[in-house]
Amino acid sequence: MFIQTTEQSSRYRHLEKMTVHDLLANMNTEDKTVPIAVEKAIPQIEKLVNAIADKMLAGGRLFYMGAGTSGRLGILDASEIPPTYGMPQGLIIGIIAGGEKAIQIPVENAEDSTTQGWKDLQSHFISEKDVVIGIAASGTTPYVISALDECRKHNIITGSISCNENAPISASADFPVEVIVGPEFITGSTRMKSGTAQKLVLNMISTTLMIQLGRVEDNKMVNMQLTNAKLIERGTKMLMEKAGITDAHKAKELLLKYGSVKRAMDNL
Template identity: 70%
Template sequence: MADFVRVTEQESLYHALDKMTVAELLFNMNKEDLQVPIAVSKVIPQIEQLVNALVDKILAGGRLFYLGAGTSGRLGILDASEIPPTYGLPQGIVIGLIAGGDEAIRKPVEKAEDNAEQGWEDLKIHSVSDKDFVIGIAASGTTPYVIGALQQCRSRGISTGSISCNPGSPISAAADFPVEVVVGPEFVTGSTRLKSGTAQKLVLNMISTSTMIRIGRVEDNKMVNMQLSNEKLVDRGTRMVMEELNISDYETANQLLLQYGSVKKAVDAKKKPH
């Protein structure tokens, strides 16, 4: 890719950051961050194609794998970890993998992202197959750990997507459904945990949320399948049951919710004709 330019590595548009006041730093960072949702809006058609393909896989019993290194890997793991409690999807359907393994979630593992074979080896541990969908995440679009895995997936007929922040990157060439959110140079030169990381988080939110809605894990605008894992969620669920069943008594709705284990099951049970 002779014309490939790493926009994410270009020099910051701002200089003398160490001479700025705190107010100036915050204002200028916020000014840069405002560009991120605009950049995401430009690639909604790319995201749409990815989501449509992903929904088909999940509805057919497949799984979603996120694969990344560093910040990108952590963002994938974060998104994957939030699916079961938010939408009640069983563990193991959305899986986040990071270069260097679980240790790398908290601290960097030296050179793990440079191993072009390890990403595929990590996927093999989970018996990945052509029923599944693999999304590689790399701000630079050049991470060997991710690219190698996507290339192996493609050679085996496994559907792939990618999220990157450089146009025409190697990761896009390796993916069936590439998403490229070009947010420009970072406020601190090369620090892709900033705008690039924000862009990736927004895209991940869009992918997982729209997919969960399309496979029926949301009714109207409510998380009717959420896990009742803390008091806040139990309270939210109780109020949803009250609204859906037109029950005015909080305790009655709460007992129904706890009896059936989810808003959807409680509402379906009471609405089902006897």
């Protein structure tokens, strides 16, 4: 039986009468439950990551699909991969119902389409080499579910991230992940605990994949792009530590010459 715990009434009443301190403390109390819920889903996450790694090592791509907050979280995670790990653009792709406009401005009824999700994937020439993860806190978003169903018809591996037990989206995924966070602090506001849970799972998926794909050495982001002064300074310190260089100016010159800690080390 499917029960949407994400839509159940908040455990807290009369929020407008709470002090600022009590509002913050109660939200924090609820937030503390999220990592515990994520921990219970680790076996599901592990299966999904292993399936994605196999495909990406063979040259495939990873797609995130969602609507509203879920879509934005997928785009956020995908957009951080190239600068953080030096991965080429287009290997991890975030798609949101309503297109780029919907990243900042809600697009009416976009999440209700049962055809547009697959069309959006086709625009990226989706194939059996790729993996698609549908993200939906409720687990009921038609835009996402219909796209996953089409993927399975075309032998494309699918995963899902939702926050309700036995969610409909799970039935459309080869590797479903369900993180049951319970009712939100504000009833139905899934940008809160559900969104936090989704962000944590996405962090775990993409970070583990990057380590598996050799983009991390020891505990360092040796392939990060040098896009600002902070990252150049961080890279300089990494190179000094890894190569035993004592002259910071020399290390910085080498770093900028080769473009990453990894390439600088390979050319020493």
